[in-house]
Amino acid sequence: MKKHLVSFTVNNDQYDLLVEPRKTLLAVLRDSIGLTGTKEGCSTGDCGACTVTVDGKSVTSCLMLAASANGKAIKTIEGLSSGSSLHPLQHAFIDKGGYQCGFCTPGFIMASKAFLEENPNATEAEVRHALGGNICRCTGYTKIIEAVMSAAELMRSARQAR
16 A cells, blocks of 8 residues: 655654555554554544544544644643643642543543633533543543643643743
């Protein structure tokens, strides 16, 4: 199968890769780049485990072809922290116990980040709705929502401090 050159940034690093046209962004992130924080759950876009951001928007990477990401900026869970400093969402998931086995956690965090960037003053109901495409098989979601609401407050405080 003929491969196509695809160029994009992932976590602020430039990649120029030859990829098969049928390869998903998820497969390229995991298999070609080696970023395994993004998880493959359902492969149908229903569970949200593979959520990343593409140009700041939440995307289920199992449904996006890598070729469609050409020229775009991709952020994965590995690129969320700043050096050794965790992102407020990562802190909140730890502090509030917003994880169990951890498999879905990267997807929840990335979907939450994209949502909170656009809706910094989101209500709990809005957060619940925004995360409706992310599934956790271990919890009742209470601690996940608590973590996102806590992180939203931290993110608002950080914005105001600037």
